[in-house]
Amino acid sequence: MEKTPNQKAWLLVLPVLVLVCFSAIIPLMTVVNYAFQDSFGNNQFFWAGLMWFEDLLASDRMWNALGRQVVFTGIILAIQVPLGVFVALHMPKKGPWVSVCLVLMALPLLIPWNVVGTIWQIFGRVDIGLLGYTFDKLGIPYNYTQDFFSAWATLIVMDVWHWTSLVALLAYAGLKSIPDAYYQAARIDQASRWKVFRYIELPKMAGVLTIAILLRFMDSFKIYTEPFVVTGGGPGNATTFLSIDLVKMALGQFDLGPAGAFSLMYFLVILAVSWVFYTVMVNLEKRES
Amino acid sequence: MARITLDNLAHSYKPDPKGEEDWALKQLDHVWADGEAYALLGASGCGKSTLLNIISGLLQPSRGRILFDDKDVTHAATAERNIAQVFQFPVVYDTMSVRDNLAFPLRNRGASAGYVAERVQTIAAMIGMEAELDRKARGLTADAKQKISLGRGMVREDVNALLFDEPLTVIDPHMKWELRTQLKALHRDFGHTMIYVTHDQTEALTFADKVVVMHDGRVVQIGTPEELFERPAHTFVGYFIGSPGMNLLPANVTGATAVTNGAEIALDRAYDGLSGKVEIGVRPEFVRLSDSEGLPVRIRRVEDVGRHKIVRAEFFGHDINIVAGEDEEIGPDKTRVTFDAAHVNVYADDWRVEGRAA
Numbered sequence: 160m161e162k163t164p165n166q167k168a169w170l171l172v173l174p175v176l177v178l179v180c181f182s183a184i185i186p187l188m189t190v191v192n193y194a195f196q197d198s199f200g201n202n203q204f205f206w207a208g209l210m211w212f213e214d215l216l217a218s219d220r221m222w223n224a225l226g227r228q229v230v231f232t233g234i235i236l237a238i239q240v241p242l243g244v245f246v247a248l249h250m251p252k253k254g255p256w257v258s259v260c261l262v263l264m265a266l267p268l269l270i271p272w273n274v275v276g277t278i279w280q281i282f283g284r285v286d287i288g289l290l291g292y293t294f295d296k297l298g299i300p301y302n303y304t305q306d307f308f309s310a311w312a313t314l315i316v317m318d319v320w321h322w323t324s325l326v327a328l329l330a331y332a333g334l335k336s337i338p339d340a341y342y343q344a345a346r347i348d349q350a351s352r353w354k355v356f357r358y359i360e361l362p363k364m365a366g367v368l369t370i371a372i373l374l375r376f377m378d379s380f381k382i383y384t385e386p387f388v389v390t391g392g393g394p395g396n397a398t399t400f401l402s403i404d405l406v407k408m409a410l411g412q413f414d415l416g417p418a419g420a421f422s423l424m425y426f427l428v429i430l431a432v433s434w435v436f437y438t439v440m441v442n443l444e445k446r447e448s
Numbered sequence: 449m450a451r452i453t454l455d456n457l458a459h460s461y462k463p464d465p466k467g468e469e470d471w472a473l474k475q476l477d478h479v480w481a482d483g484e485a486y487a488l489l490g491a492s493g494c495g496k497s498t499l500l501n502i503i504s505g506l507l508q509p510s511r512g513r514i515l516f517d518d519k520d521v522t523h524a525a526t527a528e529r530n531i532a533q534v535f536q537f538p539v540v541y542d543t544m545s546v547r548d549n550l551a552f553p554l555r556n557r558g559a560s561a562g563y564v565a566e567r568v569q570t571i572a573a574m575i576g577m578e579a580e581l582d583r584k585a586r587g588l589t590a591d592a593k594q595k596i597s598l599g600r601g602m603v604r605e606d607v608n609a610l611l612f613d614e615p616l617t618v619i620d621p622h623m624k625w626e627l628r629t630q631l632k633a634l635h636r637d638f639g640h641t642m643i644y645v646t647h648d649q650t651e652a653l654t655f656a657d658k659v660v661v662m663h664d665g666r667v668v669q670i671g672t673p674e675e676l677f678e679r680p681a682h683t684f685v686g687y688f689i690g691s692p693g694m695n696l697l698p699a700n701v702t703g704a705t706a707v708t709n710g711a712e713i714a715l716d717r718a719y720d721g722l723s724g725k726v727e728i729g730v731r732p733e734f735v736r737l738s739d740s741e742g743l744p745v746r747i748r749r750v751e752d753v754g755r756h757k758i759v760r761a762e763f764f765g766h767d768i769n770i771v772a773g774e775d776e777e778i779g780p781d782k783t784r785v786t787f788d789a790a791h792v793n794v795y796a797d798d799w800r801v802e803g804r805a806a
Binding site for chain 2: 338340341343344346347348349350351354358359362363
């Protein structure tokens, strides 16, 4: 059959195009615009070329923030993924406790980021917080506003508390999709508990775990609100992650050019890692079918 | 290999069974002889998988005992029972190669590498998968996966029993026939006790030495295929086995005569004092169409199935099926039927009554 060209169809795509323009493309282009120019106020801009990018690549400040970010994301992934799987393995598979567990697990996920920050900020305070006060009375040195180690520990424990549920719930969904016959066959084949995990549970969870890791990577790499509320990036620059540093640069110092370049590179890093994950996931699915 | 005794066995999925209908498996006493091939035949939900899972130890019975030879294994774990079981849907370890899948049960039991390699090769030849041994099990077709499952079930030589839970559901028809033949050959060669659950009568009758027919949580008959055909112990067996199933007609039976709708049918044996719901059952193979003798019948439809013809007819307001020979002419003159007296069975409340020699 001959296809009749109908250029009016473009009109149907137009609303989406306009929406995407305003929600993503125009803001991003503004950032791109800043990244290549310099300004001394009065809305006067001068072409700066790649200067900000070169500055940025040579700046210890950016590399330190990136380093802290990578370490933070690495630590929380290394804790949350195994812990989430462990929790999922021990959640009841049926009975009245299933819904109780699911609701309890979902609760931290429902709390807004700044509230989570506030909760832990107060919880850890040495004068009135339960955790800080207890540590203080036990003679354990703990003060997240002054001590590097305390600050990091508080942020990591807070993130684990906030987000392990997500990994656990996804892993639980993967586990629930395994038919009973697999476990029965494993018992008949005399497979050990470890082999059941290694050859039945883990392969069946692989798909959802990849999604969980991707989500946790993206989210933790962009973390801003909670450390901002709890430590404000301190003590010193100890918990100044990429987002916090970016906001300091853009809004604190009003260095729009360097901040624009920073934003673009930050965006590209997340995009690149997510793309790698996506490719891996699609390949996994291809091998599946 | 072992003789398996079910002693006073019963199972309910409810914690507190009350009435008859709460029992998924009603009381059962049976001995599965060592080295015999059994088929467990019944419609879906009749309790056959429940029984199988109790034997393999995946399920603990609510009541009764299971003995392997003389050892009580009622509360023994599956692994201790040393049985193999193949499930309805393929269970393979996706991330392993076909070879590792087949070797898995042996390696878990600490078999030597040489022995494992040799057994895997034998089994691969048996299921026709030698060429795929080094492929990942992931991505194989459903019937290839099921062949791996079957192979994993057969790879151990020292099992007490081999249990099959409708293993050929997902397999191609021609492969079905081939695998069934191989299972039979395997049984002949190694003499394992085999229990094969199915709802397909052809599968049951061709595979087994003895067929156990279950209905509604109860074993209604255990017998050779021939016994099930000629003397069904329960109306369910008559109806379930045979194609089409046995004709059942309500009747009054006194002595060696059955009276149905005012017409008399002579019987081979005599019956006294029958009470409850009395029926006579006769297989379509033992009903003859005739133009002069016997009782009136009205033919409604003739189906030619190749080897023979199935005649659907009306007999005093009841449906009746008749199997006629391939070359038999079925004309408008065929208005009567006769029953082969030797093959008319009498049922009281669905159970066959033996009768005495007349």
